[in-house]
Amino acid sequence: MAWVGGTGAFSGLLVIALGIVTLRTGWIVPTARRHVTRPHRHGLGAPLTGSSVVLRGLFCFRVLPSVSWEARFFGGNALLLTGLLLIGPSRLPPPRRSRDHGDPSGV
Template sequence: MAWVVAANALLGVLAIALGTVTLRTGWVLPTARRHVTRPRLHGVGVLLIGASLLLQSLLYFEILPSVSWEARFYGGNALLLGGMLVLVLGHVLPLRRSERHALPPGP
């Protein structure tokens, strides 16, 4: 069971790194590039998901101070579902265009 949680922690660290890169540079993985309309929201969502995965793993290995199982369960799920919601918003919201770019050039 410990190797599953360790793999979960590794995925959490990877997600945090990808979310940070997306927030700082706007770069999105090539497999998601076509679908992402708002890279900043996508980055925040990936960061929240990564934080949830890493936090639950650290609590399992008792690296962080122990809290009740209810706090771990509800807190981890709230982070995970919040991250998924923000991630979906980064995919489905339309592109933001300024008024200047939306109008065709005129004489």
């Protein structure tokens, strides 16, 4: 069962690294490039989502001091949900502008 925690921790570290690269350079993985319209928001959500998985792996290997299962469960889910709430809207198309957007006088 330790391989589950190790695989999760490794994939979480990979997601965190990709999120940091996205924040610093704006680069998106080629498979997601077509779908992501807001790279900054995607870059903020990826480390949060990855840290949730890494923390669960660290608790599995007892690297971190043990806390109650409620704190691990709700804390990990809060990180995961926050990350997904940032990643989800990053894939929405940009808002449309109205035709008279360039004319501030309203005439």
